[in-house]
Amino acid sequence: MRSFDYQRAGTLEHAGQLVAEDGAKAIAGGTNLLDLMKLQVETPETIVDISRLALDGIDEVDGGGLRIGAMVTNTDTAVDPRVRADYPMLSRAILAGATQQLRNRATTGGNLCQRTRCYYFTKTDQPCNKRDPGSGCGAIDGVARLHAVLGTSDQCIATYPGDMAVALAALDATVDIASPNGRSRSVPVRNFHCLPGDTPWIENVLERGEIITSVILPAPVGGRQVYRKVRERSSYAFAMVSVAAIVDVANGRIARADLAFGGLAHKPWHDPRLSDLLVGKAPDRALFAKAADLLLEDAVSQGENAFKIPLARRTLIAVLAQATGEVS
């Protein structure tokens, strides 16, 4: 690990000033950042410890939602009785990721900002436009089993690796961000992460000096909530495909269908056309197949990850069948 200065931020304002400096990087749980620093993928000059900031509560907000502080650990979110009761897909998504040891350290804010597990990104002797802009993409025509099939570019086919954010995208949660000079702004989780385009090193909308302060869950949404993660072993593995679904059926017709997908793209994938297609219709297999057609109509594979397209199709159909009770 390269040498760095360590600074502990006493207040949010102080943290914002420190992370706005050249070469500075915020650290909270550190489970992703320190891993990447050991690999010299990340080489910050200054580490700003924001783990002691008073952003570690889960509080009810006006209108009935929950504010989950950026420093709340993944464990504390997953086991919170209100989250378990009203947002079970969020508990499920978190519990499907990593290990108990990692979830005990990893935070809400850090989890949203975690970086891809693309093998070329994490190996400094390999080309990677995300780590080393202009060096090329080793994964295109390379080892690409984990990689994206939706929203890719000719610069980068990496995936966003997380589970929590996929559930948050289905729930249409909001990220609250502290900006420099005491300002703040809110961004829907669905718009927080970016597609790679020509700037694959830009992974989310955070500007220099900005810090995530909390994630706001909407008032309890009801419906049937499902988080299904398909992986290559039954624990401690990243998603090949994951589907987060909130589905409500009333009078034999789908009244609500909010879906988000992990493992398919550079961001938690949300396609609003799916709810437009599904809502108001009677749930059946033919409809679910149409939804899968729509989701995957522009999917592009690289050979090694071609399996993800039929896998995403089957997983979506299975989740819709489960969530609507149309199990056959």
Place this chain on the structure above:
Amino acid sequence: MTITINGESHPLPRDPRTSLLDYVRDHLGLTGSKKGCDHGQCGACTMIVNGRRINGCLTLAVMHDGDSVTTIEGIGTMAAPSAMQKAFLDHDGYQCGYCTPGQICSATALLDEIAAGWPSDDSDDLTARVEATDAEIRERMSGNLCRCGAYANILAAIREVAGAAA
């Protein structure tokens, strides 16, 4: 700037690069915690910080000002092993022993997590009382690898202690 390790207070290291794992091993000579992968994948460095198990390799010692850490040396001694340590002995829950301190720290924290009613990915009902079934224990121990493959006996040891606690 101090940290409490197994009940004793120590100054934090000067070099911020020092992981909590390197700190206890190299600075304090507490070599029970092991360095396997050094990337949070194997769990050999598992220790309990403020009551929660974490990977000692993926955290900086300087971030733990005022924290209380229990390593395997604080779990029990040769003369007075903990119930979990005894169960690992009784069930032969190891072969080479390298992963064992991490396994035991992890399993010790697991007892508290089950008692607190924390669900896991294996739990059918997120709000029901947690039963320490084999499937639950396996899922909850997935952060601790054993390259010798002593899993069957590790499971038996944890099952015995978790069953007695229930």
